Amino acid sequence: MEKDRKNRKRTERKSSYRTHTKAAAFLSFVLAMILGISSFATFTTQAMEETGTQEVQSQSQDGADGEAQAQSSGDSGDRISFGTAFGDGNDAAILSPGEPTGYDKNDTDNPFGTAVGDPFTIFRQSELFTYAGSQVEATSVVDVNAWSKAVIYDTRKGTDASEVLAGGNWTAKEDLKYGDLLGSGNLFLAQANGVQTVSFDPTGSGRADHIAWIGLCKKDGANRVYVWAYDARNHRMSNPVELGTMNWVTEDTQAYQLQNYLSITAGDFDKTGKDRIVVYAAMDGETMALVELSAVSAESSVTLSEVKRGTALLNAAYMQDGDAYATLRNNSSSDGKYRLGCDLDAGDVNGDGIDDLAVISYTERFNTNPDPHPEVLVAGETIVEPNLTVAYGKAEQECILSPEKKKSIAVASERKEAAVRGNEVLVPLSPTISIGNVSGNSYQEIVVSGIGGKILIDDNETVMDCVALSGNNDLLLMTICDSGDADAKLVRGMVASDALADGLTDGLSAHMTYPSMGTTAVAINGKGNIEYAFAGGRIYDLSDGTAKKMSKASSKYFEDSIDGNRFEYRKNYKIACAYISQACAAPVDGNNSGYEQLIFTAGTCWKATDAGAEYITDYTLGMIGVSGRNESTQMATEYYTTPYSGFTKDVNRLATSTGNSLDKGTACLICPVDIDNDGVLAKYEGKDFIYADPQVEAVLQAAPYFKELGKNSGQTSLKYTLSYEYEKQNDLIESYSLGFAGSLGYTTEAMKVIEGSLRLGYSGMTDHFQADHYSTEYTTEFAATGYDSVVLYRTPVTFYLYSIWNPEKKEWVESGLGTAYAGKPEYVQMSVSDYNQFVDKYNATLDDRYAQSELTKKPNYLDKLSSDLYVGNSGDPYSYYHKGKGQSSPTDLAILNGTVFELGYNSGHNASEFVVGEAVTSGLEQQHGLLFDLTITGGAPWIKAGGYVTFENMWGTTVSKTKAESTGYQGQVENLDLNELVENGYTEEMVKSYYFAWQSAKWRSNLLYEYTDAKGNKLKNKERSVPVYGYVLSDLKSPGPAVTDLEAVYDSTEKKITLNWTDANANRGERPENAGYRIYVVDITGKKKEIDTVAKGTTSYTYTELDGRYVYEFVIVPLFGSAKTEGGLSNHAVCYILSTGSGKSAYELAVDVGFEGTLEEWLASLVGATGTTGEKGEKGETGETGADGRGIQSITLTASENGIDTYTITYTDGTTSTFQVKNGIDGQDGADGVDGQNGKSAYELAQELGYQGSLQDWLNSLVGEAGQDGADGQDGQNGKSAYELAVENGYTGTESMWLASLIGATGATGEKGEKGETGETGADGRGIQSITLNASENGIDTYTITYTDDTTSTFRIKNGTDGKDGTDGKDGANGVAGQNGTNGTNGTNGAAGQNGTNGANGTADAVAQEDETTQDVPESNTIYGLENVGIDKNGDLVLLLSGGKQVRAGHVNEDGALEVGSEQIARVEKALKLAWLALILAIVSLVLTIGSFLPELRKKKK
Secondary structure, eight states: OHHHHHHHHHHHHHHHHHHHHHHHHHHHHHHHHHHHHHHHHHHHHHHHHHHHHHHHHHHHHHHHHHHHHHHHHTHHHHSOOBSTTTTTOOHHHHHSOOOOTTOOTTOOOOTTOOOBTOEEEESOOOEEEEEEEEEEOOSOHHHHHHHEEEEEEEEEOSSOOSSTTOGGGEEEEEEEOHHHHHOGGGGGGGGOEEEEEEEEOSSSSSSOOEEEEEEEEEETTEEEEEEEEEETTTTEEOOOEEEEEOTTOOTTOOHHHHGGGEEEEEEOSSSSSOOEEEEEEOOTGGGOEEEEEEEEEOSSOEEEEEEEEEOTTSOTTTTOOSHHHHHHHTOOOTTOTTSOEEEEEEEOSSSSSSOEEEEEEEOOOOOOOOSSOOSOOOTTTTOOSOEEEEEOOOTTOSOTTSOSOEEEEEOOOOOEEOSSSSEEEEEEEEEEEEEEOOSSSSSOEEEEEEEEEEEEEOTTSOBOSOOEEOSSOEEEEEEEEOOSOTTSOOEEEEEEEEEOOHHHHTTGGGOSSOOOOOOEEEOTTOTTSOOEEEETTEEEEOTTSSOEEOGGGSOSTTTSOOOGGGSSSOTTEEEEEEEEEEEEEEOOSOOSSOOOEEEEEEEEEEEESSTTOOEEEEEEEEEEEEEEEOTTTOOEEEEEEOOTHHHHSSTTEEEEEETTOTTSEEEEEEEEEOOSSOSEEEEEEEEEEEEOOOEEEEEEOOOOOOGGGOOOOOEEEEEEEEEEEEEEEEEEEEEEEEEEEEEEEEEOSSOEEEEEEEEEEEEEEEEEEEEEEEEEEEEEEEEEOSSOEEEEEEOEEEEEEEEEEETTTTEEEEEEEEEEEEOOOEEEEEEHHHHHHHHHHHHHHHHHHHHHTTOOSOOOOOOOOOTTSSOSOTTOGGGSOSSOTTOOOOTTOEESOOOOEEOOSBSSEEEEEEEEEEEEEEEEEEEEEEEEEEEEEEEETTEEEEEEEEEEEEEEEEEEEEEEEEEEEEEEEEOOBHHHHHHTTOOHHHHTTOEEEEEEEEEEEEEEEEEEOTTSOEEEEEEEEEEEEEEEEEEEEOOOOOOOOOEEEEETTTTEEEEEOOOGGGGOTTSOOOOEEEEEEEOTTSOEEEEEEEETTOOEEEEOOOOSOSEEEEEEEEEETTTTEEOOOOOOEEEEOOOOSSSOOHHHHHHHTTOOSOHHHHHHHHSOOOOOOOOOOOOBSSOOOBOOOOOEEEEEEEEEETTEEEEEEEETTSOEEEEEEEOOTTOOOOSSSSSOTTOOOHHHHHHHTTOOSOHHHHHHHTSSSOOOOOSOOGGGGGOOOHHHHHHHTTOOSOHHHHHHHTOOOOOOOBOOOOBOOOOOOOOOOOOEEEEEEEEEETTEEEEEEEETTSOEEEEEEEOOTTGGGGSSSGGGGGGGGGGSOSSSSSOSSOSSOTTOSSSSSOOTHHHHOOSGGGGGSOGGGOOOOEEEEEEOTTSEEEEEEGGGOEEEEEEBOTTSOBOSOOHHHHHHHHHHHHHHHHHHHHHHHHHHHHHHHHHHHHHHHO
8 A cells, every 4th residue: 555655756856857847848939939029120120110219309408408508597597706896806796785686665475375465374383183083974053062162272392292172282272163154054064074274364364263164065965065264263164166067976985085186275376465265166066166265254144246257267178178088088987087186376486476376187097908008098098197277366366277478387296217118207196285495596396296196198198007106115206396487488307206104105006096195395494594395294304405304303104104903993994095195384383483283184095804894084183393493594304293103193183084985074174274463564665785704715925036036926815616516318228148047966765865956158238328427516716816815704794674663563564574694795806915904994994883872782893804814915936834943833723635746947837736525425326127037948857958148127226416525726936937038138147046845735724603592602612713725935045135125216406317226125024135146227228237336234326427328327236245146137227317407407497387296297297198099809709909099109300490480290000180389499598597587488489479378378389289370489489499498408309309209109909809600601511402212123223322522322222012912911921031031021111011020910001091990000000111312421321201201211311322230231140149048958858858758658668
């Protein structure tokens, strides 16, 4: 018996082995065939997708370029302005600067977004209205009061949110009787379901003290939609307004589903100060609509009335005309999937101070077809993108539902390549919206959030499936904004995803209508600061363009999976769905700064484990607030939230609905309302600006140079850089391997003793990628050249001023409140001495202002730069830190670059740069792929052999963003120019005696800025020391100092010139002592002539060798060492000699008659006017220098007759003019010239001759203009001409030379020409003129291409002349053979082969006719005809087929033939390789199959 059992087992084992071997062999054969077929599919699929892929890439590129352009256009706006407000940097401009950059006093935009003069509640203190009713039956007032509860809570205390509405946590609360408020006539409102609510101000009081509801009530057998309002201050309920019916809602409709189809908001859309209500209801059939209502609140009643209804702001795709869409709108489903969902909000989107209406409308998932969709989609299934429309408010606009202006945008992400085929777009499912300033700019954004969904779109822009979950269980957040430009479109801002909290993911895949995420903008730090976004139970900071989750401020309820066994009241229940039923943000804790808290209702839908159990929905209250703030900034740092136990216990559960009995009402409402005077009522007046105290940014030490050698100073620069980089890379990775696989083992009946396996083969990988990289950089740079520079800035602060209402006196207090915003700093650069002088003036000004204002607090004085910073002595390298005698190291000295540079002599410069910064990179990498792995072995139990093949295809996208900030310092030192200095009179030996080595460095100055908190306490580790960027020198060498104060004085009595100077040895410091001085006189050509050499210590020298010149110029140089090597040149001292000794000089006469200037100033006043500016050059790329101005070239005496000299002026442009001067040839010299009795000044003579002007007018008349004709000239006997006087005073030149010395300077160079006109149009490009069929032989057509430049080339195409066989389509089964094209049956490229593409379809009319029958023909079988042939700019042959399709047939070489190796051929080669692999596998599988039958054959043989 035991033996039979063992034999039976052994037989079963062998049989099993043979069976498995056969199965494996058969399976391997099948897989091999599949692989072979797929190899051809690789070619056909890629060819089919090529065009679409290129389009997608192009769109992606355009989008990225648009982003880059937006950033680049913002470049100039974000660049820091230099001196805009400070002008030229003078003290008065800094003490009282002008308007800041970008300031516009007429701009009415302000932090609270209100219009000028409109009252509003600023820093409001709200109360919290709550209503809760569970399964309320509206049979009597008593029943309603018993089953529902309405309460108003006032001023929450503390930070314990474990029991949100506990009585001890509120200062006061007021219980209301809901049934009494409704009255017996409106009791049916107590049984409302799906209720949504909003608070509003219908009276213009500035306080939202009314509440409006929209809800669904069962009445008279129909589900009716009602809106009603409530005066919370005076406890008055309005009349209900019926809008229509929603009979598609049944008892199977869940509360979270119904929430998508009722919405309400309110705003002041017409600038009257009074809010209007706007609601949406997805009513039956074509009656769904937006409805606008107004409320009139009188002393005794509240009256609500409908103003307008319409659908113009709803999703246009859903509302379009056509029977199919009308059928869609009339379709019915209890989950609402065929209806249009909608959410509303109101706020100032465009910054004009008037509320705007935002409407987002969307569809849900219509069916559960697999993905991708295999069927033709019905109407509505292709409406996949939510639509956001903004209707803009306007003063005196009749109604917001008929706005004068509106804008729309599709709410969807950018497209990206899908995993299967086509493209996918992310959209939010069941989105909700909220308006708030979440980015921190001057406009409010529309925040959108919803569960992450995706859309699949093929390459022909056809939607492949209706909207569905993205598969990642994500929360999708987006922002939409308006720039304020009336003509600009709405702009999609950030798009970000975050993993949904675990508690919100349960049951998602089963939904057709999705739950809400409760989007709410919350001003945790007040309305003046960036607002955060609440969505999906979490708080997000969206200000930097990403969704930054604030973990401390997120609800703990949703973070873990929700388990009914953890709840006191839901044992044995399973979670079906969790969502945010309602959320509101308001300051309910009594703070005076407008800091908001967030209160929300969590909806949790359960189902009991019992069969047939109904759904149960609990509504539980949660809260998020701030428990700690930064002492200085008052920004939130710590948060409190309702703990998980606050939801599992019954303390915060307000209402519960069992099933969805529409005869009973269930509602849980929370709404902030302002019913008392504890807030601050304000209205906007306008704005003003001030500047903060000046501060020093940095001190820049000028590059070292020797001042006596000329101003060749180099440059010290400080640069701040902010850059952004964006990179997107698409990858396609293919890896494959194949080879031998085998195993060897030895077994016994009892156990397996040993087994080994071996895989030996080849593997390879191919990585295809495309990367797009974009970057934007903003740079601010300061530079110091010849002088040390102090970079000073003042920060402009804009004050927004508001009037405040005094409720006691019942009057407005003007400018009772101001909100301050700091702008971008305004910079100015000053020298060190100017800065220290400015400090004195600034501090004195502060003292005066404080004294006038009777302020006792000590002002914030500025500090001067101390004298030990090695600044303020530009041009003297010895005053730089060089470890010299008596020098101490600067504070916190740091060498910035280890390289030591040396002063050179061949011009040019050396530069040292040091940059320090930081960068933050964030990114997202997504990879998807397909894997094929097959191993087949066969043989005996102890030895097996076979083969394996693997193929992996991965594709993905990597996106990264980098923000980098850096501070860079560059020191640039100019080398000496030996050749130029030698030309200027220095010797080579002298130049090379100057030397130093240098390094760039940084040290700390004595300026320190400390910062305090609001109470004046110094903040720890919050101080800023001002850096000095400069140089450390070494090996400093030079001659002793040069003379810098040489002066020359003429003694007219002694006829000598005395030179005076200060001994340079007196202040030489570390420089060598000179051994004396060498004195030079400089001639008119600039050459030096040695006069004398004097000993050291000499400070005066007398020069007596006067040669009759009017001007003498002197320099002296110090001498060093025994070789008397010359040092640096002194300043040039000029001496003018004009006194004659026999009378007064013209200058002395001018002084006698009132001239008060110096001799130099008088001489300058005689210089002829500068020639006219040259004409502007013609417009050119770089304008040429304008022609020289029209100046005087020469003045020549051309005639002398009757005592009148005639002079001719020749101008530089070749023109001439003449003037006449009466001479005084008969005038006699005075006896001794002491009193001048015998001679009169030229001016006196002119007066005697009738001249009536002043002396200055007369002197001016002598400059470049013809002299007036004297009356009779008789009295000119006592005077001589100016030239004769000059000769008598030593002038030795001719009269023409003397006149030439009076010629004015050449006119200034003309202005640079404007940029030239656009160049002429370039020569025509080389294009195709014609394509001609030249020959047709052996089935090959030869075409000649004639180009526009008359050159030609040829190419050949096999024709498909026999392709007509496919007309009736009966031969389609054999169409595979048409691939070769040998006999033309394929006809792919043939001129007449239009219907023979594959031979598979063969329907001749499939393309020829554009009728409805073409919709049933799969695209892959469509037959195209050849319409045109061309060669693109890359030399590729392009075939244009009917229907706009293009096929690239390959590259045309110079011989006109198609080259092998084009993309299509490569795909075919790839397919053939895969086919060979399939063939090998098939052979292997066949061998294994045969091997599996061999034992049976042997057995039968035996």
